[in-house]
């Protein structure tokens with residue numbers, strides 16, 4: 642939206658499409674930065690009106706009914722309580738697809754889209770994902786590759802959401818309720834993927850309240866004294882079950898790139914690649930079974 646339009650209409654209530662962004666900025670100013678507020682406003686507009694950014698310009702003068710206007714105001718009230726926008730509207734976009742999310746599933750992150758993009762650059766016919774949450778990784782993979790995909794999670798509630806997401810996105814995934822620490826063998830697949838819990842408890846205080854208060858701690862945290870807990874277990878199991886040239890992909894905590902590479906190398910993996918995310922942080926790893 643044009644800056645002059647924002648300035649002109651920022652105190653108006655939500656009566657026209659052109660009022661929405663200024664109204665969000667006015668109401669939420671100081672809670673987060675303006676860029677984030679504008680992004681929340683566009684997510685709300687897409688959810689309530691089905692308009693993308695260009696539609697907002699085309700329909701700038703369109704009237705908004707009082708019912709819809711009240712729904713915008715309710716979203717703003719919820720945002721003021723630190724609830725993530727994705728939980729308020731109950732969905733999130735990941736790799737161009739819509740996913741349901743709730744308090745039992747991690748909200749898919751942009752870094753994970755980068756991991757997915759990297760995986761899709763490879764050839765494979767079968768995949769296992771460990772710790773699927775909303776199912777965003779296997780479902781987006783299946784939409785883009787003709788492969789047989791299995792995904793596991795220890796949380797039954799997360800798996801319910803993942804199954805619903807597979808239905809919404811019209812793909813077939815084999816979802817299994819399984820605790821990786823009680824698992825002794827993995828299915829035989831070409832590629833194993835995991836974005837396991839990797840935040841240390843000591844990093845808690847650096848996190849935003851809307852993450853800490855609303856996202857499942859089961860999906861986030863590992864003990865301070867064992868940051869590679871999940872990585873080591875998954876790498877050991879993967880090394881046994883992957884075929885020659887099979888690939889293992891991890892999303893990682895940026896602080897432990899070197900240690901994770903060393904751990905994989907000690908197990909016997911080769912061609913280990915550590916890759917940075919868009920923010921120049923060590924974020925993902927690929928390793929090949931020799």
Ligand SMILES: C[S@@+](CC[C@H](N)C(=O)[O-])C[C@H]1O[C@@H](n2cnc3c(N)ncnc32)[C@H](O)[C@@H]1O
Pocket residue numbers: 746747748749750753771772773774775776777778793794795796799819820821822836837838839859860861
């Ligand atoms: C960081 S989230 C990743 C969610 C999703 N794959 C993504 O990338 O957005 C980690 C997931 O691992 C699951 N998890 C935690 N402990 C587990 C365990 N012992 N066995 C299997 N899954 C586990 C959590 O329930 C959570 O869904």
